[in-house]
Amino acid sequence: MQGRYKLYYNPESRASVARWMLEEVGADYELVPVDIQAGENRTPDFLAVNPMGKLPTLILPDGTVMTETAAILAQLADSFPAAGLAPALGAGERASYYRWLFFGPSCLEPAGIDAMMRKGSEPLPKMALGWGSYDDVIDTLEGQLAKAPYVTGETFTAADLALGATLWWLSMFGAPRLTESEAIKGFVARVTGREAFRRGQAA
Ligand SMILES: N[C@@H](CCC(=O)N[C@@H](CS)C(=O)NCC(=O)O)C(=O)O
Structure with a gap:
């Protein structure tokens, strides 16, 4: 529009x-x-x-x-x-794009916030949580990002922007494991190296 x-x-x-x-x-x-x-x-x-x-x-x-x-x-x-920034409707890449675009708010964000902010209480049962556990989320993302430069393959899409932005701020706020992972660090550097990211940070 x-x-x-x-x-x-x-x-x-x-x-x-x-x-x-x-x-x-x-x-x-x-x-x-x-x-x-x-x-x-x-x-x-x-x-x-x-x-x-x-x-x-x-x-x-x-x-x-x-x-x-x-x-x-x-x-x-x-x-x-x-x-x-979005693969063609109906294509397999589109399915993968949806998968990772939704993985951000439904798995990565709540898992990251839970891992950083939970104080002393028992972990909730993995079966009941949409994100399973923080370690499962990070293992899954690491595995995917080790395969290709972007989450759906060779091309940057809005799913990379969603995940990259969340990984970037979770890393800044000290969420566990992120800055120790070469695959995640490399991905965050790649997406935040884009010109549009820099323009979006301007005052
Ligand atoms: N589900 C929303 C979450 C938005 C959200 O929590 N925004 C925060 C800032 S990052 C906010 O507006 N917080 C202010 C408040 O809740 O008072 C999304 O994905 O956009």
């Missing part, structure tokens, strides 16, 4: 992942700063847009409200096909 996008934004939030994607696809967009520390994401005006009070919140050119980082990445990849 062409036109101007509006991204409710804070640089220290997942909104920076959506901004990176807007840069990747060359979208026309504006940022609306939201000061989370000052509670601007909990005002009635913001909650009327996103009742979860979360960033990123993206307004599409036709006024549709989008939340959920991975969904935003998928929508932008499809809206800007010339950027080549």
